[in-house]
Amino acid sequence: MDTFQAIQERRSVKHFDPNHQMTDAEINTLLGAAILSPTSFNIQHWRFVVVRNPELRQQIRAxxxxxxxxxxxxxxxxxxxxxxxxxxxxxxxxxxxxxxxQNVLVPMIGSFYEGKEQLARDEVMRSTGIAGQTIMLTAKAMGYDSCPMIGFDSVKVAEIIKLPEDYVISFMITVGKAAQPARPRGGQLLLEEVMVYDHF
Known part of the structure; x- marks a missing residue:
């Protein structure tokens, strides 16, 4: 599957085959693509928690x-x-x-982020967003479907996965074999409505 096809066919699937399991090799392929995603100063600050344990999944669902x-x-x-x-x-x-x-870039990292907590948090959100799209397009290319999710209690989920103190949760992606197709697109805006040249 080429990139354009994966982009066009990637949809947010809500119902998956609960009996299907991905292999460790498939998961490694999926996340191996994700870690090639770009990050500011190459700091690679994303962390991926792959949850397979049924009891933990039930707690996260709640x-x-x-x-x-x-x-x-x-x-x-x-x-x-x-x-x-x-x-x-x-x-x-x-x-x-x-x-x-190294002598140029490494010292720049500290001077760029030191004392800028909001910037550091924003950077995590940007980087995980890019990695998330890589995951979803890779999943599609592998014959899987996915669904990005922000509809959860992040404080509770942080407790469930024992999130370290310096970490934040950006969002969640479910991946698997679709049991039902995605709903029709809800109303895609025209390109002319969202793109301008040079300035607003």
């Missing part, structure tokens, strides 16, 4: 207003991010770069 896809999908992925990743051994993000590149 915290997600009983949405069926949480327990019916093959996997649930919580896209989280470390808002302090920029300060945690930033040298490692450029360990394979030439020394002259």
């Amino acid at each position: 915290a997600a207003w009983d949405q069926a896809q949480v327990t019916e999908a093959s996997i649930v992925i919580l896209l989280c991010g470390d808002v302090k990743a920029w300060a945690k051994d930033p040298q490692r993000y450029w360990r394979n770069a030439p020394a002259e590149v």
Whole structure:
């Protein structure tokens, strides 16, 4: 499946085959593509919690207003991010770069994020959003469907997955074999309504 087809056919599926399981190799392929997604300063601050445990999935479903896809999908992925990743051994993000590149970029990371908590949090949301789209398009290319979700109690889900103190949850994606097709598109805006050249 080419990229354009995956983009056109990716839809938010709400009902999955609850008997289907993804293999570890498939999950590794899916998340292996996600970690190629770009991040600011290459800090790779996304963290992916793949939830397969049925009991935990049931608890998350309860915290997600009983949405069926949480327990019916093959996997649930919580896209989280470390808002302090920029300060945690930033040298490692450029360990394979030439020394002259490291000497310029690594010191810039701290000066860019130090004391800017909102910026650091925004960066997590941007990066997990990009990674999430990569996951959904990769899933489609692999023959799977997905559903991005924000409809859940993030505080409760954070407790369930034992989210570390410096982390935040961005959103959740369910992935699996569709049991029902997605509903027809609700009302796509025309390109002319959302695109301008140069300025508003």
